Amino acid sequence: MCIRDSLGMRREDRVLSAYDCSFWVSPAVLRMALQYLKCFHVEAGKISPEEFYERARAYRPNVIFGEPSWIVRLSELAREYGAWPMKLLFGGGENISEEARHIAESVWNAPLYLSYGQTESFGTLGAECERKDGYHRNDLFFFFETPETDADGYGELVYTTLARDVMPLIRYRSTDVTRLVDERCSCGLFAKRLAKIRARCDEMVVCGMGNVGPWVFEEILRDVDGVSPDWQAVVRLEEWRDLIELHVELDRSGGLNGVEHTVRENLRKRFVGFWKNYQMGLYEFRVIPHPRGTLRQSRKLRRVLDDRQLQDECITV
Numbered sequence: 001m002c003i004r005d006s007l008g009m010r011r012e013d014r015v016l017s018a019y020d021c022s023f024w025v026s027p028a029v030l031r032m033a034l035q036y037l038k039c040f041h042v043e044a045g046k047i048s049p050e051e052f053y054e055r056a057r058a059y060r061p062n063v064i065f066g067e068p069s070w071i072v073r074l075s076e077l078a079r080e081y082g083a084w085p086m087k088l089l090f091g092g093g094e095n096i097s098e099e100a101r102h103i104a105e106s107v108w109n110a111p112l113y114l115s116y117g118q119t120e121s122f123g124t125l126g127a128e129c130e131r132k133d134g135y136h137r138n139d140l141f142f143f144f145e146t147p148e149t150d151a152d153g154y155g156e157l158v159y160t161t162l163a164r165d166v167m168p169l170i171r172y173r174s175t176d177v178t179r180l181v182d183e184r185c186s187c188g189l190f191a192k193r194l195a196k197i198r199a200r201c202d203e204m205v206v207c208g209m210g211n212v213g214p215w216v217f218e219e220i221l222r223d224v225d226g227v228s229p230d231w232q233a234v235v236r237l238e239e240w241r242d243l244i245e246l247h248v249e250l251d252r253s254g255g256l257n258g259v260e261h262t263v264r265e266n267l268r269k270r271f272v273g274f275w276k277n278y279q280m281g282l283y284e285f286r287v288i289p290h291p292r293g294t295l296r297q298s299r300k301l302r303r304v305l306d307d308r309q310l311q312d313e314c315i316t317v
């Protein structure tokens with residue numbers, strides 16, 4: 001609905017998708033939508049932006065779907081080697097800063113729209129319109145609630161499926177914190193909106209590395225000699241790219257080089273998907289050493305911190 005009525009996609013559009021076809025619902029949902037529109041559609045899968053760029057040049061697609069950080073990397077290549085006329089770029093699966101969005105939009109001279117969804121919802125819960133003031137929610141398929149909200153109206157998003165026979169969900173807790181925006185959008189689309197997701201309730205962080213949480217870094221640090229049990233992962237923004245800093249405490253005898261080498265080897269061997277994203281340049285990864293006993297400032301050490309300065313939500317109606 002949204003990609004046709006609000007974003008203006010038409011049958012004559014040439015669509016290339018770099019959505020990851022492995023254990024992700026978005027490619028299937030997109031395929032169904034494009035079959036309905038009868039667009040020319042190539043599913044590249046999540047190949048490297050370099051390979052995608054080389055192959056895509058022949059098709060000169062005017063609509064590209066992909067994960068936002070992947071699209072930004074592709075845009076960097078296009079800035080270096082040349083872009084072609086683009087109608088729109090569409091990202092799903094993670095959030096990016098407005099600065100990173102601007103890079104992609106300026107290279108292609110076209111808008112980059114973001115969507116919001118979960119695997120459990122089987123596809124998009126909401127998508128941006130041309131105003132990019134939050135996500136127009138799919139009110140025809142879901143009933144949205146935020147049962148407990150703070151003073152600003154933000155709370156955990158809870159949704160109920162309205163038209164699904166398989167795996168219906170009743171008041172499913174998304175663990176994402178947002179605000180229901182019921183004021184009419186100036187774009188004219190009837191569907192109401194969700195504000196930009198402010199945070200996740202748990203410690204899972206969605207970034208260029210992938211969906212990461214404490215267990216990921218625990219596994220990366222497993223069997224690494226010379227580090228204490230205390231560690232902390234911090235996700236920062238370095239220019240347009242996510243930087244994952246893994247802060248560790250080194251034993252007096254331990255050297256950083258050996259630790260860093262083992263950590264990277266563990267990342268490569270134990271998390272194929274995260275390593276693939278690293279090789280694609282979707283994020284930077286560094287191990288930061290600290291003296292033993294200095295990381296923990298209080299009883300509980302927060303394991304994963306998201307320190308990125310994403311653009312604050314700004315709704316203007």
Ligand SMILES: [Zn+2]
Nearest residue numbers: 129131185187
């Ligand atoms: Zn709108």
